[in-house]
Amino acid sequence: MVSTPAQSASQPQDATHDSTHDVTNQAPPLAPYDASDDRALLEGLRREGAGWAEDGIRRLGLRAGSEEAQEWGELANRHEPELRTHDRYGHRIDEVEFHPSWHHLMRTAVAEGLAGAPWADDRTGAHVARTAGGLVWGHTEAGHGCPTSMTYAAVPALRAQPDLAKIYEPLLTSRVYEPGLRVPTEKPGLLAGMGMTEKQGGSDVRTNTTTATPTGEPGVYTLRGHKWFTSAPMCDVFLVLAQAPGGLSCFLVPRILPDGSRNTFRVQRLKDKLGNRSNASSEPEFDRTVAWLVGPEGRGVxxxxxxxxxxxxxxxxxxxxxxxxxxxxxxxxxxxxxxxxxxxxxxxxxxxxxxxxxxxxxxxxxxxxxxxxxxxxxxxxxxxxxxxxxxxxxxxxxxxxxxxxxxxxxxxxxxxxxxxxxxxxxxxxxxxxxxxxxxxxxxxxxxxxxxxxxxxxxxxxxxxxxxxxxxxxxxxxxxxxxxxxxxxxxxxxxxxxxxxxxxxxxxxxxxxxxxxxxxxxxxxxxxxxxxxxxxxxxxxxxxxxxxxxxxxxxxxxxx
Known part of the structure; x- marks a missing residue:
């Protein structure tokens, strides 16, 4: 006799019924694994003069392939950064909030010397060691590599203005990651970004329309304009291109001024990108934004x-x-x-x-x-x-x-x-x-x-x-x-x-x-x-x- 639906629901299920949910012929999770288990990488590390860094690279490779670090990468991309233009009282703050996993990734990357640290390391192969570190730590996720890359790259550009480099280079080469906006010289370590492209020009930066007006103080200008693609807007300082009286020039723009006030850095929106979702990319607007000249006027490029x-x-x-x-x-x-x-x-x-x-x-x-x-x-x-x-x-x-x-x-x-x-x-x-x-x-x-x-x-x-x-x-x-x-x-x-x-x-x-x-x-x-x-x-x-x-x-x- 065929049972009724009610009778079927009340009877114990046959043991074979659950077999449809058995998982077979599927790969187990890859993590934990060793991201540095790469012969080409390790051989190249030694060949290019950084064999002294191998133990550190192997240690970082194990950490990159750990379940914890792999989860950080996944969570940082699932919980994307959010723009907060104003606080609850209506004050303009222009801050971006990140998931804690982003900060875990950043803290590790900076501590491992993947930002500006090689410029303070006299050992032969220091820059090779950093690159090898990026090749393994990048197994976590790619977005947080943007601010570490820009911080690394800012140091040689800043050296075009020795008085500024003397102040900022020790902080940009630090291995300490401290999020949050404060007076740069009061922090133990800094991150740097860049603001070059504008909506009318893209790579053709010589068509930039952002202007730089000299103030009465030598080397200090005020900027007015709009950048089209400035990633990692929560960096502490930015290198920005703008048109000065002498032509396209490079400027250092801090988010927080020496007196503790906020510099004008209005984040209009975050880009809705195809990928690189963990990394905030923004459109900042400058309006009487205080900036310091880096290098001679007209030599910005x-x-x-x-x-x-x-x-x-x-x-x-x-x-x-x-x-x-x-x-x-x-x-x-x-x-x-x-x-x-x-x-x-x-x-x-x-x-x-x-x-x-x-x-x-x-x-x-x-x-x-x-x-x-x-x-x-x-x-x-x-x-x-x-x-x-x-x-x-x-x-x-x-x-x-x-x-x-x-x-x-x-x-x-x-x-x-x-x-x-x-x-x-x-x-x-x-x-x-x-x-x-x-x-x-x-x-x-x-x-x-x-x-x-x-x-x-x-x-x-x-x-x-x-x-x-x-x-x-x-x-x-x-x-x-x-x-x-x-x-x-x-x-x-x-x-x-x-x-x-x-x-x-x-x-x-x-x-x-x-x-x-x-x-x-x-x-x-x-x-x-x-x-x-x-x-x-x-x-x-x-x-x-x-x-x-x-x-x-x-x-x-x-x-």
Whole structure:
């Protein structure tokens, strides 16, 4: 007899009924894991003069991959910053409130020297160590890397005004994070931001309309205008471009003035962005805002260009970090997921995809650390490294950040539908990737900057080819690519700028891998990226590629 609905509800459920809710064939959580378990990163750290930092990087890698730190990253993006323009009494305050997880991330990053600390560290490789730290701590989330990057980059620009640098540099290089607005000189550590772009110009900062009017006090001006994209508005000080009587100039703008009053820094709104949601990006308005001149009037671009060089390196670093993070996530899933009778990781086509991603990731990480090494040696007076850094940073910024979105999309796809849901974290990484090719100059801006360097600073081309020559004779495909690059260099105009810079980047990455990576990695990279033995998507490496060696190096012993 068939029971009635009432009878069925009152009877105990059969033990097999719950089997539909059993979870099988799903990967366990990745955390805890070691974000520094990356041979390319550790080898590059030692090679570029910062081997002394390895223990600290390994410790930071374990912390970055911990359940706690991974949760901080997730919560900081789920609970986005909120703008408070006024207090309860109607006073203008222009403050942004963050979830506690943001402050945990920031406090760790600053304490670990990922902000301005390297400028106060005389050890060779200090800037390399910072970059390596960013490559592992960035496994948590990307948004809080913006204020730490700008703080790092502000120090060399501020040195154009020694009297201001004497006051602020010790605070910008501090390892103490103290949120909240107070008189800068009364805090144990500061963060710096930048305000360059305006709605009518974007990267074309020479069209800025914000004005700077001299006061009766030497070096002190008042600003009036509106900035279009100023991130991290809760920083303590900002470097701002404005039109002074002598032309476009750079200024230091504190949020709180020396007398304790609030400087006029009206945050009109926070941007509703595709990604980078944990980081507040704002539109501030200046109206009789007090500012101090940094460098000579009319030399604003020259003053702030060193800041741009530093933040461009951090764009490269962040893209390489996203690649590594999503590769590790994809490899972890593939090791624990089965389909059609075998683990995904053991299936030839998936191994091809993962190995191809591993090549791209190692090339990005290796070039990032080479650029960091050049920056470190340039700071110490090496003219050849300064010339190499000038062109190679722009090349790396163009190419590696361009590869990021396609890379993260492929890594996401390795998880299938699981990768398309927010809980996996992969959508957040995917939304983050395009920002890095836009921040500090889009692809066109960086490609044109390479042409500008080649035309105005011939020593940059010499430095690039000197670097490439270090691998001469090691791989015929690389030799052919370098010879073709020399020929192309002579006749490239703006129309061909992207094509030229792409070839520069691939030759540079290949030369580094040929010199430093195991043969299977270098051989596969040269065959696919230089010799044309590659398709138009990841996972098209030729059948003769040593996938096992590549994967063992990239994802050693992960279970």
């Amino acid at each position: 020259k003053t702030i260009i060193e800041m741009v060089n530093c933040t461009r390196l951090d764009c490269v670093m962040s893209s390489a970090t996203l690649m590594r993070k999503t590769l590790v996530e994809a490899g972890h899933h593939a090791r624990h997921r089965s389909a059609f009778g075998a683990r995904l990781f053991d299936q030839p086509l998936m191994r091809n995809v993962l190995a191809d991603l591993a090549l791209e990731s190692e090339a990005a990480t290796t070039l990032t650390l080479r650029l960091a090494g050049a920056a470190d040696r340039a700071v110490r007076g090496d003219a050849g490294e300064r010339a190499f850094r000038r062109i190679a940073t722009a090349v790396g910024k163009y190419w590696i950040t361009k590869r990021g979105p396609a890379f993260t999309a492929e890594a996401l796809e390795c998880l299938g539908g699981n990768g398309y849901v927010e809980d996996s974290g992969m959508p957040r990484h995917y939304r983050e990737a395009p920002l890095l090719s836009i921040w500090e100059g889009s692809g066109n801006v960086n490609a044109l900057d390479v042409l500008r360097a080649l035309g105005r600073e011939p020593d940059t081309a010499e430095a690039l080819f000197a670097e490439l020559a270090l691998a001469r004779g090691a791989d015929a495909r690389l030799d052919t690519a370098v010879a073709g690059l020399r020929d192309q260099l002579a006749g490239t105009d703006q129309t061909g700028a992207r094509r030229l810079v792409e070839r520069m980047a691939l030759a540079l990455q290949a030369s580094l891998l040929v010199r430093y990576a195991p043969h299977p990695v270098a051989d596969a990279f040269c065959a696919s990226r230089l010799a044309g033995d590659w398709g138009h998507a990841f996972g098209t490496l030729s059948s003769g590629t040593d996938l096992d060696a590549i994967l063992e190096r990239a994802l050693p012993g992960r279970n």
